Amino acid sequence: MAVTAESLPKSGNHAEEHEDPRQHLMFDPRPRGEMNAMVMDAMRISGWKFWVLVLVLAVVVAISIFGAWGYMIAEGLGVAGVNRPAYWGVFLVNTVFWIGISHAGTFVSALLRVFKAEFRRPFTRAAELMTTFGLAQAALSIFMHMGRVWLSYWMFPYPNQRGLWPNFSSPLMWDFLAINTYLLASTMYLFLPLIPDVAMARDRSKGWRKTFYRILALGFRGTEGEWTHLRTAMNIFAFAILPVMFSVHTIVSWDFAVATRPGWSSTIFGPYFVVGALHSGIAAVAMVLVLVRATMKNMDYFIRKEHLDALGKLMLVVSMGWAYFFFNDFMVQWYGGDKFTDALLHFHEAGPLGWMWFGMLIFNVLIPWITLWNKRIRTSPGAIFVIALLINVGMWFERYIIIPISLSINRMPFTWHEYVPKVEIVLGIGTLAFFVLLYVIASKLVPLVPVWEVQEGQMAHTLRRIGKAIVPTVSELE
């Protein structure tokens, strides 16, 4: 499936001053067989560093999730930092944080697909893996915060001998339904475009890998029927998973917004949280792509500066959106505030953790706004990594402020008390290590780049001449 690209005429027409589109992935096609080989090669484990990383991560996961969590289940939530009035703490912060990260995958593979943003093609799978693994960490964090987690199955609606059903008035039940729907949907959406790539891997493997891919490929060959069913399903998924994505984080925000607490009972929380999720999610995708590019073989062919550039622009736009919603929430509360809301806002900015509030604004707004307008910064992997990391830290701060810090202030001043996290820190680090561990293992088991989508895109992109300029052209092949 070769694509012919015309060569640029030399000298005299300033063509070199303008960016050469042939640097872009879509205009730099290689034979499919070569791209397949590159992706397969990236999955090979060569050397001891991989195993050391896996071992370290596995040890951290074992200590925190099996050790520390087991200890907490045996001793009770007293070993955590939650108290009255901050009944929810870092566990819920982590839950909201991981759900935010998981919105990245859906944004990239569904929203960008619906808007036909072609730059998404090489990294949809890398992003979708983040969604599935991020949701797994969110689910773990939810289970961690429950007082009697061994009875959590009571939230599942099943007929039982007591005749009891769960309470669908509760936002936690909406969470249950929405997060499970989203987890199932994004896992299915991860798997569908994976089938042709796993079929390719099946054709190029031997031994246990071949058996593994053969089973996973379900007997896919690439017949017209199979492609039609697959692509129809992917289109339905892309459109349908978007309302699910919006509803999930809105419902999570309603855990707080429907409560009677000052600072929580805010009608803007729905869209505020969705935009916040996109903010931290897109930044997380950028971080993962920089790491993948730096650590995996051949990935610098697929993931190029133009992708970081595009993500950087998105990060800037979403940062502006986040600032808009934050200002909305803050200004309205500050202006019309009752005495408790006033006390709350003052506690945010000038309390013992006031540095977190300023840090949040600096990392989420100031730094992206002063850096991401510049193309050189956007196309520098190191700079993007740092900016994205700071955005994620800032968004974690934001959720920490909304949950335990806001809970410290309520309408009964006699009960005001600060929150100091204890075992939650260990467990939070455990979820992070678990996420990285799952991702690292998946990157060696599953082709990380959807090569068929990249080739499809390369087939659709051509260069043509308008006047003296060579312009990229994209055909609509749907």
Place this chain on the structure above:
Amino acid sequence: MGQHAIPEYSANWAEDEQGKWGMVIDQDLCTGCQACVTACAMENNISFVGEEDAGYGRSMQWVRVERFWIGEYPEINTTPFQPVLCQQCGSAPCEPVCPVFASVHSRNEELNAQVYNRCIGTRYCANNCPYQVRVFNWRDWERPDPLSNQLNPSVTVRRKGIMEKCTFCIQRIRQAEDLARSEGRQVEDGEIEPACVQVCPANAITFGRIDQPESRVSKLALSESGTQLLEELGTEPRVTYLKGGSRYGRNG
């Protein structure tokens, strides 16, 4: 008043605004002695959390005596002591948010009931209570012998991971109603005394049928100096606080 029929799908099912069982606390009589706190702990098998946990905001007090003061020592003006307990709201914010129906409204007693064996410990109810009267079992606290001999057999002992709160001593209410029914009579006003009411040396707390206009608690609740906590939230609390009616005048 009588029994309510199962209502249709309409939003105005709410019970009568004043409820059935109510309480009046006279803050001008309250001395802040915390006998009510102690008696409640004895009656309801409440755990003793120890100094460290209590200092961290985890004390297990179903009723707490709040005190505030204005000014710096020695020019201090104290406000009346304020015993705060579960207000048994008619429109309780803690109830709709429990995912497993562990916090429900008893239509018979018109009280907010916490179902211990159903609670899975999500603690949303405690977050949503504007009075912050719900307490959580953060650990299994010890009750070394012979302290276990003090346990009240009428009340469940709760384990870690379960939310609990004041029940208006529902075990005493039920007991008195059963006795009255077996004797073929009505419960008399003043016959039922929750532990806090029974023990208060200043008789600051009055308890009874707030829907019967002849009961003592109804008459006290109608007093001019009566207010309710955070009533602007629309929770319909069943506890009325009297203050400023004494000869010492309004105080803060």
Place this chain on the structure above:
Amino acid sequence: MKESDVSEAITLLALFEDIDPAAEAIDTLRELGIEEDQINCISGIPVLESMLGRPRQWTNVPRLAAGGAIAGLFVGIFLAFITSNLYPIYVGGQPLVPGAPSIIVIFEMIMLGLLIATFVGVFLDSRFPSYSPKEYIPEISDGSIALLFSCPVGEKETFVEAMTRLGAEKVEPAEAQQL
């Protein structure tokens, strides 16, 4: 190509590197008398039927998806409206079946039904998973297009020669192999 020829039919596989020669080959096959449903086209990327001059492919996935959405609607109605009446428990000033939360429950269940049905629809329509031996050639996942068609044994040489003339990389009898 009717009953008398069936027992003597052979399935040939012609491998092409590009879409244009493959499209022309399909035209040629049609001229040589092969019916549309005797031709199968396997490729490493989705090639539109219009590019190859093939009839539109049917798919049941959208209908199954719609059916799934309706099933989800019923589940949502059951959870929101019926379970609350099976064991009526009253909470905090809300009616037994609260309005807005019911909408949330029903919406989520509709989406869940829609997406699960879509996913299962792919499996059903493509008859996944299927691990029996099939006609296949690994070059397809490297980007080539293969045309599978059955022709009478006697005319095999004609077809081989026609395909090769149009640029086929190889033309060979298709063997069902373990994938």
